[in-house]
Amino acid sequence: MEHIENIENIETVKFSDWQKINLRVGRIVKVENVEGADKLYKIIVNLGKELGERTLVAGLKPYYSLEQLKDKRCIVFTNLEKRKIRGVESQGMLLAATDENLFNNKEKETKVCLLQPDEDIQEGSLIR
Numbered sequence: 542m543e544h545i546e547n548i549e550n551i552e553t554v555k556f557s558d559w560q561k562i563n564l565r566v567g568r569i570v571k572v573e574n575v576e577g578a579d580k581l582y583k584i585i586v587n588l589g590k591e592l593g594e595r596t597l598v599a600g601l602k603p604y605y606s607l608e609q610l611k612d613k614r615c616i617v618f619t620n621l622e623k624r625k626i627r628g629v630e631s632q633g634m635l636l637a638a639t640d641e642n643l644f645n646n647k648e649k650e651t652k653v654c655l656l657q658p659d660e661d662i663q664e665g666s667l668i669r
Contacts, residue, residue, distance in 0.1 A: 561620070562618065562620065563618070563619045563620040563667075564616055564618055564636070564667070565588050565589070565592065565616070565617050565619050565665055565666065565667060565668065566588075566589075566614060566616060566658055566662055566665065566668070567586035567587060567588045567595075567614070567616070567635075567664055567665075568612060568613070568664050569584055569585070569610050569612060569615060570585050570587050570594065570611075570612070571584070571585035572584050572607045572611055573607075574602070575598065575626075575629060576627070577627065578602075578627050579602065580600040580601075580602045581598055581600055581626065581627060582598070582600075582601055582602055582605075582610070583597075583598055584596070584598070584599055584601075584610065586615065586635075587664050588617060589663060589665020589666070590665060591665050592665055595617065595633050596629065596631065597617070597632060597633050597634065597635055598627070598629050598631040599631075599634075599635050601635075601653065603653075605653075614658055614661075614662075615635050615636070616636040616655075616656045616657065616658075616668060617635060617636070618633055618634040618636060619633045620633075636655070637653050637656060638653070638654050639653050640652045
């Protein structure tokens with residue numbers, strides 16, 4: 542079995558805290574550049590009939606083009622506290638996986654992949 546460094550430093554979360562998190566399936570319906578920001582997009586996500594559309598700000602510009610994100614299904618943390626970023630109110634967070642690898646033994650290269658369902662499922666579906 543492979544040893545994972547610093548695993549003892551990973552903080553545990555109480556089950557009751559996990560139950561507070563609301564994760565939903567969304568579909569990206571619109572993507573725009575955030576003025577003056579090198580890494581940020583303003584993203585409109587459809588979260589189904591119950592939650593409607595939400596505006597999110599995400600630092601995905603280095604990893605995805607506008608066209609790549611349009612109509613992509615995603616997982617959204619819907620009950621995250623709202624936050625104003627570069628003048629745009631972000632009403633949640635897209636979930637993504639990140640992987641940092643050394644490139645040419647000098648620079649770190651980061652790969653970012655949006656989390657998404659592996660099959661077609663209705664917008665607003667609850668993640669459990």
